[in-house]
């Protein structure tokens with residue numbers, strides 16, 4: 001059956017017994033246009049619910065042998081106690097609304113975010129003084145006076161971005177008896193399979209349970225609190241915020257909080273005038289069981305007494321009406337919007353809401369499964385420990401990974417990245433920022449802004465390979481906004497056509513350079529790097545409408561900027577000037593530190609990539625005779641090629657400068673190997689060898705995102721063992737109170753550390769693991785290109801490859817056992833590569849093909 005046919009199978013429900021949702025038993029019906037592939041019908045538990053669902057994508061391929069893989073551990077992040085620090089709390093979210101669940105006992109906090117709460121108003125991202133500064137800098141670069149050019153380039157810097165703001169907190173206060181909970185009964189966990197956070201503990205003979213989820217279809221944060229004995233539940237709930245706000249409780253058992261974000265960021269931008277900022281409203285609505293009593297306390301709190309259970313619904317919205325509307329001119333009323341959302345769920349029971357949440361979430365999450373285990377010998381050894389492991393917290397698993405190298409932990413961290421992407425970026429939401437959507441501070445690290453010189457891109461690396469293409473939609477909406485502001489920046493600052501975006505942006509689609517030193521601020525390639533995601537999206541989905549209507553116009557604007565930005569230099573080469581390699585200084589020939597020169601390797605590799613992509617896109621869309629394409633084709637051979645330095649590494653800058661920081665965290669000059677495509681082991685082995693040496697020279701330390709980039713790079717050198725070393729490097733428990741002692745690592749909630757917390761490496765990890773298992777071009781499919789010996793046995797199902805193919809695979813004792821391929825919409829021919837065997841395989845749409853380790857087709861059936 002096709003995936004689209006899911007629409008025919010909207011869930012139906014038999015009546016639920018009130019609020020009993022905890023033991024759903026789904027009935028799975030496999031139906032396909034009259035052709036029944038097989039049916040599994042299970043009895044409904046207690047007759048509570050029967051739900052018909054399509055086959056999860058991860059379950060479509062059935063290998064014809066039985067795998068040795070042991071059943072995996074549940075996909076749960078577990079904790080031994082309440083959170084002590086923010087990075088111990090559980091993140092939940094629906095793309096727009098997020099909460100961090102601390103799991104306190106007598107006193108609980110759900111720290112809240114809404115992804116449109118930012119400081120500021122739309123800005124002017126142009127600088128009429130830039131052209132004069134630009135020609136000054138260009139002359140200095142031409143004279144090889146790089147240190148002076150670096151100083152002069154500060155004149156090209158702009159203002160800081162705006163700042164992401166936290167919505168507030170739901171506070172729950174239970175009476176002191178809860179501090180008397182029975183030792184050993186406390187449980188707190190996040191179940192990735194259901195995107196639900198649960199806290200449980202017993203006080204005397206009463207078990208208290210709290211369940212939390214954030215629904216995307218119903219746009220609400222739901223908390224259910226229950227006591228196992230009738231009337232045992234009493235607590236007080238309130239809403240608070242660090243932002244300017246006012247909250248009031250009313251007789252409809254609601255708390256309404258109205259507030260506003262600063263119209264101007266705090267330091268270092270000053271606050272002479274303070275325009276009206278983004279306004280927001282959050283409404284908490286409370287339901288209690290029969291017999292439960294609700295009072296209003298101090299006008300702003302609700303006090304519940306003697307209830308069996310209580311349900312909290314938290315809705316929120318803001319006046320943000322796109323990046324071009326002043327908050328003072330916004331016609332969006334966040335209060336009426338919030339109340340409408342509440343009204344729209346009025347008739348839905350908790351069970352309905354939960355079922356709708358599961359249906360939505362699992363449609364995405366259940367597309368991919370990963371199982372990994374060690375060789376059968378070491379498995380026997382592990383088996384004996386299986387029992388005690390049930391109670392082991394995830395933080396303990398992180399700590400013991402250096403010795404036990406538990407492959408099921410890799411599964412968990414891989415799926416956690418997918419979970420976080422589903423929870424922080426959905427169609428219609430803002431892009432996932434430096435912390436996804438989760439941030440508690442008014443002044444978060446680096447303003448929590450999207451950073452375009454690796455971080456924002458890495459956030460979306462797993463979206464295609466890990467089968468979550470919908471989650472990348474906000475990025476394309478964002479790029480459309482950037483292209484509007486970026487056209488003005490290009491025109492005024494650089495007297496260029498097309499659009500440009502620099503390194504740091506914000507919700508207002510800021511496109512001008514950041515404030516400060518050229519080494520990070522002056523980097524006009526942010527938009528161009530993002531543009532490579534457009535072509536990637538097409539190569540994975542083969543969606544021509546997307547290519548024509550969304551991708552091509554943005555690529556055109558990007559390519560015309562690049563054509564204008566490039567200037568003819570000596571030797572007939574086209575140069576970028578000024579040019580930096582993100583955040584990395586060099587030693588200029590006169591011995592001075594500098595960052596600005598010309599034609600950094602990354603500039604050239606990104607431009608080469610964008611140019612070849614727009615040429616390929618024009619070919620597909622029948623536009624290869626466009627004037628722009630002719631210009632691009634003329635420019636292509638004049639781009640400075642990637643060069644190898646005297647020491648055998650990839651040259652990072654225009655000249656073979658001395659590098660004062662050989663372990664620098666960025667790997668910008670290796671862009672061509674990954675995520676770019678201009679360097680491959682097969683195509684240009686000399687460059688691949690130089691990348692190999694560059695990686696050795698760079699060393700292994702670095703922030704989380706640097707570590708995961710290295711995993712992907714080693715994977716593309718087909719070096720599974722080194723990729724694995726970097727996996728191991730990441731799995732290191734960070735103490736939030738001694739962050740300074742760490743580089744990279746994981747917090748107890750599995751958030752990745754720069755440090756501080758930065759979410760890019762969570763996404764980078766999932767993407768990089770996928771690259772270790774499957775790599776592809778439009779024509780080629782590389783199976784297990786970088787499998788480390790530690791993952792001797794495994795199955796991965798539902799990964800996506802270029803050309804619209806879904807890849808499923810099992811391997812045993814380090815050797816491919818079977819691979820299952822299918823393509824939904826188009827028939828394609830793929831060259832399959834597995835350890836020297838290359839076979840051309842025709843994949844007709846709508847059929848599932850199974851190949852053995854010799855890449856011989858052994859089975860075909862209909863999708």
Ligand SMILES: *[C@@H]1O[C@H](CO)[C@@H](O)[C@H](O)[C@H]1NC(C)=O
Pocket residue numbers: 084085086736737
């Ligand atoms: C972590 O929590 C402890 C205890 O509340 C506190 O003293 C400490 O400052 C927190 N650390 C961070 C980094 O927030």
Ligand SMILES: *[C@@H]1O[C@H](CO)[C@@H](O)[C@H](O)[C@H]1NC(C)=O
Pocket residue numbers: 176177178180
């Ligand atoms: C905690 O439990 C102890 C022993 O059962 C009891 O004496 C004490 O009063 C309880 N404290 C509270 C605050 O309930």
Ligand SMILES: *[C@@H]1O[C@H](CO)[C@@H](O)[C@H](O)[C@H]1NC(C)=O
Pocket residue numbers: 688689692693696
């Ligand atoms: C990569 O570099 C290391 C260290 O210089 C060397 O031992 C190894 O053979 C190189 N591998 C390739 C494929 O060039």
